Amino acid sequence: MKTKLLTILGMGIIALTSCTKYPPSSGRVTQDLVVYTQYDVTINFSDYKTFSMPNTVVYINGKDTSTLNNANSTVLLNRIAADMKTRGFEQIANTAKPDLGVNVTAIKTTTTTVYSPGWYYGYPGYYPWGYPSYGYPYYPTYVTSYSAGSVIIDLVDLKTVVNNTVMVRWNAFIRGLMTNLHTQADITNSVDQAFTQTPALKTTP
C-alpha cells in the first residue's frame, strides 16, 4: 500500500514540475521581438510639423560603422516615413530645415548587457545632422541584453539646439528585428507597434 501511495506522490511531483515555464533567455533574444519606446513627456509633438530622414540605415558592427542598404533596410525606412506621415508630419529635405530628424541604426553583432545612453554615438560618421553631440531629456532605458539585428530609431529635435546639442525627443528600440529570423512583415508590424504604443507622437499638418 505504501508503495502505491509513494508512486502516486511521485507522479504528483512530476505533474508539479510540468507547469508553464518562461522560455530561456538564449531562445528569446533571437526569436522574440521586443518593441521598446520612450518619449519626452515635457514636449508637445504638435509643435513640430516637418521631418527629414536619411535614405540609409547606420550599421554598427563591433567598433565599425557603415551603412546598410538592402531590401529590408528599405522596408524599414519606408515604414518609418509612412508612419510619421500618418501621424501628420510632413517629410522634407534635410536642407529645408526640418523640425525633426530621424536616425535609424541597426546593430550587427554587438551583445550589450547594460545599455549606456549614447554609447554608440562615439562612432565616426554618426552625425547626419551636423551637430557634434546628442542629448536625452530623459534617461533612456533599453532592454538590457540584445543581439544581432536590433534596430534603434531616434527622433531628434532640430528646432531646439542648445550648446550645439540636439535632444532626442522619442526613441524606439526593436530587438532582433534585422536578423534573418524575421520577415519584412515583421519589420512593418514592429515599426507600426512602436508608433502605436506612443499615441502622443502626432501633429496636425
Added chain:
Amino acid sequence: MKKIFLLLMIFGLMHRLVQSQDKPASMGFIPSSYYTFSWNTTFTMGDFNKWVGNASPAGFDLGGRYFIKGGLVAGFNMSWQRVSQIYTNETYSLPATGQAITATNYRFTWMVPFQAVIAYHLMPDKMVSPYIGLGIGGDYMEHHLLVEEYDIYKTRWDFSLTPEIGALIKLGYYSQWGALVAFNYKWTTNQIDLYKDKSSKNLQMLNLKVGITYIIR
C-alpha cells in the same frame, strides 16, 4: 500525462468506494485526528482569471484535523500554489515617463495560504466520510510580471475564506492510510495592480485537492 494520472486517481478512488459499499456499515472507526498531504490544482476565477487564465497543477497542501465531538473537526491547512501563463505581444506602459514595451509577458503568482479549518464529517466512522468545511485565514502572495529581463512584482498579504466539500476515504477498514478528495472555493482580499489600466481585485479561485491522509485512531 496529467489527464491520464487524474483518470487513474479517480478510477482508483471509485474502485475503493464501490468496494466499501459491500461491507457492513458497522465496521470502521471514528479517528481522533488525521493529517493530509494533497496535490492541489488551481482554477482561477473572475479578475484573477484575467491575470492568469490557465488552470495550474502546481500546488500542494498540508493539513491536520482533530475530531472534537462526533463529526466536528478543527484543524489547519498550509499550502503552496503557483499559477502562470505566457502572453505574447503584450504592451506594458508607464505613461508618466512616456515608456512602453511590447514583448512576450510571463505572468505568475505564487502564494502561501494558511488557514484555520472547521469541518463537519457526515459519517465519520465510515470508509467514505464526506465533509463540509470552512477555512479562515490569510495568504502571502507574490505577483510577478516578467517582461523579458524586467521582473515587475508586488507582494501582498490578504484575508481569505474557503468553503470546502470533500471526502476522507479510508483505504481499509482498519487502515491508518486514506485518501482525500476535496473541492473548494476561495475568496481573498488580495489584488493585482501591476498594469495601470487593468487591476484585479478580490482574487478568487477554485481548488481541487487529491491527496493522501494518515489517520490516527
